[in-house]
Amino acid sequence: MPTPAAEVHVDVPLVRTLLRAQHPDLAALPLEVAANGWDNVLVRLGDDLAVRLPRRAAAARLIEHEQRWLPEIARRVAPVVPVPAPVRTGEPGPGYPWSWSIVPWLPGTAAGTRPGGPRVGEALAAFLGLLHAPAPADAPVNPVRAVPLADRSEAVLHRLATSDVPRARELAAAWRTAADLPTSTEPPVWVHGDLHPFNLLVEPGPDGDRLSAVVDFGDVTAGDRAVDLATAWLTLDREARCGFRTALAVDDVTWGRARGWAVAIASALHQTSDPAFRVVGRRAIDALLDD
Numbered sequence: 001m002p003t004p005a006a007e008v009h010v011d012v013p014l015v016r017t018l019l020r021a022q023h024p025d026l027a028a029l030p031l032e033v034a035a036n037g038w039d040n041v042l043v044r045l046g047d048d049l050a051v052r053l054p055r056r057a058a059a060a061r062l063i064e065h066e067q068r069w070l071p072e073i074a075r076r077v078a079p080v081v082p083v084p085a086p087v088r089t090g091e092p093g094p095g096y097p098w099s100w101s102i103v104p105w106l107p108g109t110a111a112g113t114r115p116g117g118p119r120v121g122e123a124l125a126a127f128l129g130l131l132h133a134p135a136p137a138d139a140p141v142n143p144v145r146a147v148p149l150a151d152r153s154e155a156v157l158h159r160l161a162t163s164d165v166p167r168a169r170e171l172a173a174a175w176r177t178a179a180d181l182p183t184s185t186e187p188p189v190w191v192h193g194d195l196h197p198f199n200l201l202v203e204p205g206p207d208g209d210r211l212s213a214v215v216d217f218g219d220v221t222a223g224d225r226a227v228d229l230a231t232a233w234l235t236l237d238r239e240a241r242c243g244f245r246t247a248l249a250v251d252d253v254t255w256g257r258a259r260g261w262a263v264a265i266a267s268a269l270h271q272t273s274d275p276a277f278r279v280v281g282r283r284a285i286d287a288l289l290d291d
Helices: 012-022 056-077 118-131 149-162 168-179 229-237 238-248 251-269 275-290
Strands: 031-036 040-045 049-054 088-092 101-103 189-191 200-203 210-214 221-223
Touching: 012 031, 012 040, 012 049, 012 238, 040 168, 056 101, 056 118, 118 189, 118 210, 118 229, 118 238, 149 168, 149 251, 168 251, 168 275, 229 238, 229 251, 229 275, 251 275
Parallel strands: none
Antiparallel strands: 031 040, 040 049, 049 101, 088 101, 189 221, 200 210
């Protein structure tokens, strides 16, 4: 599955024009495109900031969710790790039709290159322990994340039956087992919704990598925390995964639903055209099937 085509081409001249019109005090800072992702373009702004702009209409509403809710979430999780809460916002302008944000430039590199060890697992558990608080009634609703697994069965089983996903038959059996588990009876909590290794930043240290930031809250929503717990297989090695579950005191049913979400996300990562995403997808597939 290739990255969706951009509906608006975002480049340095466009961002410079938007800044001159709306944030002129920042317009002279150096600009460099840092990432061109599935939904958004990230343009580094000077040393300490970045501009985050949707590249297609489907992401425009997600940026508004981040602008509304990330400041509150940032305060909640600040004792553990920073998140890119907007420090300024932008409006549609010449050549650009959607809202956009100026966010802190956070240190670290994506955690996708190798499984995270116990230090990363401990920090992830602490982060989720703070994030997974009851969400308000007006929290965003995401129709494909943190919902009952049965709601996603048709899409996941179709992908496993028709796409080039390794160990697809085993994954389909694991998915059906998870989807048959009782749904969550807990009140909806805040969830990140897309907690795979490329949305986690790490920095090296003498005791191994440390978690330095959690990014891309476009899928932030209220619902079942199991979707975020799937990061145990996506991000962590076996030792760290065990410590992560213990730290969060996850019961067997919730852990089973999390394993189902790991099936869904790992198979989707493996289906992309990005080689790095495919490597992480395959690694997670083996982890969840061979545990």
